[in-house]
Every structure is written in C-alpha cells, then in structure tokens.
Amino acid sequence: MFGTDGIRGYPNQGYFSPEKLVRLGRALCHFLRERGLDQPVLLGKDTRESGDMLASSLSAGLTSGGFSVVWGGVLPSGAVAYLSRKNDFSLGVVISASHNSGEYNGIKLFSAQGKKLKVEEERQIKRFYEEGRGVEGKGMGRIEISSSHFQAEYLQFLEEVFSGLSLTGFKVLLDCAHGACFQVAPEAFRRLGAYVDAYNVLPNGRNINQGCGATSPSFALERLQATEADIAFSFDGDGDRVIVIAPTGKVLDGDHLLAILALFYQRNGWLSSSRVVSTVMSNVGLERFLEQKGIQLERTEVGDRWVLEAMEAGGVVLGGEQSGHIILRRYHSTGDGILTALELMRVLVETGLSLEELLEGFRPYPQYLKSFSVSCKPPLEELTSLREICEEVRNRLGSEGRILLRYSGTEPLLRVMLEGESVSLLKELMERIGEGIEASSQLQGLGAG
Structure with a gap:
C-alpha cells in the first residue's frame, strides 16, 4: 500500500477506486481515535483532475467515522504540513503524485506535528484497512471548504520567516509545473519585492509536470537564457522539491543546495553538531566538499522521512535529498520547495556572492x-x-x-x-x-x- 512517499497509483484502480478510498478513510478514523485524536483533518491537493474524486471519496470515509474534513484547496505539501501543525489538525492529507505525470495520483499523510508518518504507523493503517476497521457510533463529520484562508496563512508564514529580506532588484524565473505552487510561489516572491517571471501556471488537470518542473529543468533553462533572469527555480507537482538554474545555465540539484546552505549555516553558527544529513543517493563529491570544511555528511536510505528521523535523532538542522527535497528544521518539519528557494535567495543577498562563488571547490563526481x-x-x-x-x-x-x-x-x-x-x-x-x-x-x- 505505502511506498517511499505515501500511496501512489492510478485513479479508479487499486487503492484509488472510490470504494477503497472510503475504506481507507474509515481506517484512518480508527488510527486517529486510537491515538486520542478527534480534531478535524486538513486536506490539500495539487491540480490533477482526479484530485476531486480522491478527496471526495476519502472524505466520505473520514466523515462517516465522525471526523470533520477541511478542504484547503490547492496547496503545496509544505503548506499542508505547516498548517496541520499550526492549527492542531489531527492529520494533514495531501492528494498528489508529486513529480509523476498527470495520469497518476497519490496520498501523503502528515501528523499533527507536520511530519510524514513513520513506517510503523503506515503499517498500522494498512492493517486497519485490510481488517475493515472503522469507527462506529461517533456521529458524522462535516466538510468545510476554506482554500483562500489557508493560502494566506502559509504566505504569512513565509513572510515571517523571511522578514527583513528584500528581493528588490532581482528578476526571478519560476517554473511552477502547472502544480500546487502555481499561485503561492509567485505571490511569495512578489511580496518580498522580486520581479517574477512565472511559467506553467495554467493547470488544466492533465498538464501537471508535463515537460516542465523539477524533473524537466531544461524548460526553465531555455527560458532563463531567453529572458536574462537572475535565477530560475523549478518546482515539482506538489512543491516539496526544487531544482535551481544559475544564470550561467548550470543546473543545481539538492546536493548543490546542501553544499551552499551548509557553509552559510556554518558561518552563521546555525549548523549544530557540524553535521548534514542526506541519503545514499547524494554525490560523493558533496561528502568530500563538506569534509574539507569540517562538516560530516550522514547518509540514510532514500526518502525524506528517513532524513528527518536522522536529523531529529542527532539534533541536525539541515538535511535533504539530491532530488531537491531540502529540510530546514530551523523553520519546518518537512521538505518545502518554496521555503528552500527563498532561503537560497537569503544566502545570495546576505553574502553578495554568486552561485558559482558559493560552490567554489565543490566537484561532483559523474x-x-x-x-x-x-x-x-x-x-x-x-x-x-x-x-x-x-x-x-x-x-x-x-x-x-x-x-x-x-x-x-x-x-x-x-x-x-x-x-x-x-x-x-x-x-x-x-x-x-x-x-x-x-x-x-x-x-x-x-x-x-
């Protein structure tokens, strides 16, 4: 049922038939009640046309078990995680297949603390699902629709994290992949003063990640060279990862971002225990680069949940994956592409250095x-x-x-x-x-x- 990052599949097939989604919703009710939780569930989604069917079916199961569901509309995963924590929701649900193409969809689950569920919790949900567990005699939940309110809360969070940061004078190109970032990412950069050139912000339900976004950085690269923007950011479908294109045309992945942020954090005294966490996929060049700076790279298996667990166990504030999932524990409990992009802009503003200068000495192996x-x-x-x-x-x-x-x-x-x-x-x-x-x-x- 659960893979590396939630449940993934085709709508109307397997776990994503309406009947099975209702069953999953009821299993989630049982899971939450066992933990003494009874607050509403927050549900956000990306722009796939199947999102409404998945949201409606899952909500039917949740409300039948007595849990109210608040539909937050189109929201990045990082926003759902933050809002779940801030507003004391019992659970945060993201309907998204992340970087996959539009015919897929998926479900990601965040705890009331804004963290991906642990493997043992997912196994418990799967067991409840297979046993047909639910919650009886608890009345009916309700559905509330409140999309603009939650986008505003998330944007306020970003403004607070980056208060004092001015991006006036920067021309920033954003590839929003026709996904969950298409509204909030351009607005977040504009509020900080940047001139924003936003692409792929016209979702039709089927074009998410289609030849664009974090898995197709060539789109942003071509536009960057044509528009002479200062920097480009490519987000994926649910906005939890970001790939950066430098003005020279160099594509920077999560390893490059970890290298830049690790040195910036080290200089500011924020890099607790002089360690960074990444996965087995990270380039050995990153490990060598950090070693030279007195920073240890700790590796986990693939998956940002494993990265976060290692970060929490070791008191580490910076971690991520080569794919562009970056976890900034100073501010957040999960990967957030918009937050990461703005943190990189902070580095550029406060150091006055170019991306090439910030990466001097970093030599990734092929x-x-x-x-x-x-x-x-x-x-x-x-x-x-x-x-x-x-x-x-x-x-x-x-x-x-x-x-x-x-x-x-x-x-x-x-x-x-x-x-x-x-x-x-x-x-x-x-x-x-x-x-x-x-x-x-x-x-x-x-x-x-």
Whole structure:
C-alpha cells in the first residue's frame, strides 16, 4: 500500500477506486481515535483532475467515522504540513503524485506535528484497512471548504520567516509545473519585492509536470537564457522539491543546495553538531566538499522521512535529498520547495556572492542514473546473476566508484545509480547492468530461472 512517499497509483484502480478510498478513510478514523485524536483533518491537493474524486471519496470515509474534513484547496505539501501543525489538525492529507505525470495520483499523510508518518504507523493503517476497521457510533463529520484562508496563512508564514529580506532588484524565473505552487510561489516572491517571471501556471488537470518542473529543468533553462533572469527555480507537482538554474545555465540539484546552505549555516553558527544529513543517493563529491570544511555528511536510505528521523535523532538542522527535497528544521518539519528557494535567495543577498562563488571547490563526481521497467520486485539479494554482474561493475569502478540499486517505492521500476570518474565507463557499465536486468526471469515475472 505505502511506498517511499505515501500511496501512489492510478485513479479508479487499486487503492484509488472510490470504494477503497472510503475504506481507507474509515481506517484512518480508527488510527486517529486510537491515538486520542478527534480534531478535524486538513486536506490539500495539487491540480490533477482526479484530485476531486480522491478527496471526495476519502472524505466520505473520514466523515462517516465522525471526523470533520477541511478542504484547503490547492496547496503545496509544505503548506499542508505547516498548517496541520499550526492549527492542531489531527492529520494533514495531501492528494498528489508529486513529480509523476498527470495520469497518476497519490496520498501523503502528515501528523499533527507536520511530519510524514513513520513506517510503523503506515503499517498500522494498512492493517486497519485490510481488517475493515472503522469507527462506529461517533456521529458524522462535516466538510468545510476554506482554500483562500489557508493560502494566506502559509504566505504569512513565509513572510515571517523571511522578514527583513528584500528581493528588490532581482528578476526571478519560476517554473511552477502547472502544480500546487502555481499561485503561492509567485505571490511569495512578489511580496518580498522580486520581479517574477512565472511559467506553467495554467493547470488544466492533465498538464501537471508535463515537460516542465523539477524533473524537466531544461524548460526553465531555455527560458532563463531567453529572458536574462537572475535565477530560475523549478518546482515539482506538489512543491516539496526544487531544482535551481544559475544564470550561467548550470543546473543545481539538492546536493548543490546542501553544499551552499551548509557553509552559510556554518558561518552563521546555525549548523549544530557540524553535521548534514542526506541519503545514499547524494554525490560523493558533496561528502568530500563538506569534509574539507569540517562538516560530516550522514547518509540514510532514500526518502525524506528517513532524513528527518536522522536529523531529529542527532539534533541536525539541515538535511535533504539530491532530488531537491531540502529540510530546514530551523523553520519546518518537512521538505518545502518554496521555503528552500527563498532561503537560497537569503544566502545570495546576505553574502553578495554568486552561485558559482558559493560552490567554489565543490566537484561532483559523474553520476549515471537509469530506471529499468520490471514486472516483479524480488529481494535483490536473491538475484544471483545480477549480483555477479554488480560485483564485476564494482571491481571496474574501483575504490572511488559507487553502485546503488533500489526499487522505486511508487512505480514498477528498478533504479540504478553509478558513480565514478569516467562518464564513458559509467555508460558502458550501465549497459552491462541493463542487459542483466532484462535477462532476469525473476524481474520480468517469468519464474525463478
């Protein structure tokens, strides 16, 4: 049911049929009552045309179990997390498939503290769902619609965090991916004085992430070069990640942002314990760069929830993922693309340095990432032939190289990351791994041969 980041799938199929969404809503009621929670549930969504059906069906299950639901309308994930914490909601629900294309949809859940639910909590919800649990005899909940009010609250939060920051004189290009950021991101930058050139702000329910946004930074790059803006930010569908394009045309991912913010925090005395948390996907170049500055990089498995858990356990204020999820614990409890973009603007204003100057000495190793379609997801350690190929690849990469295989938590894909000093070697080795994946009967659902 739950993958790396919530539940993901196709509307009217699997867990996302109306009947099963009602069942999930009732399971959530049981989960919340067991924790002594009885406040309303906040529900926000991105711009997908299936969002209303998912929201209505899930709300039917929640209200039938006695929980009122407040529809916040189109809101970024970071806004739902913040508002859940601020307004004492029992749960924050985001209807979104994040960076995926418009035919997908998904559900993300945030606790009353504005944090992604823990794995054990998701397992409990799944068990309640499978057992058909609900809440009887608690009356009926109601649905309240209050979209503009919550957008205003979130924008006020951003203004308070960045009070005193003036972006007057900056021309900022925003690619909002026809997604959840299309209204609040341009407004947030304008309120701080920036001249905003906003693109992909005309959602039609189907065009979210279509050739734009954080997974297609080439769109913003082309517009940046044509408009001579000072900087460009590309958000994904639910706005929890951001990719940056420098005026030179260089595309900066989460590793670059962590490098810049870590040094800025260190200089300001904010980097508690001189540590930053990221995942196994982060480039070894980031690790080397931070080591030279006296900062330790702690790695977790993929998923921003694991990053946050490690940050909280170690009292770390800065963490994130290479994909552009950045968690700024000084202000927030989850990844927030708009918050991250504005924090980078603060760095530019207060240091007076360019992005290239801020990244001086940061040399990422070449990485090659590729996703392969699979029909089944057997444990990787059981794939003897593929393991042998991977061992061969490790030997050829040498001590400075890395290989990482992991299944997507939301799609039928096996993701492969190779890292080393030679791009041509990485491409050659990726082809070898691809041949092994395609030849694997276990991965292709053809038996155990």
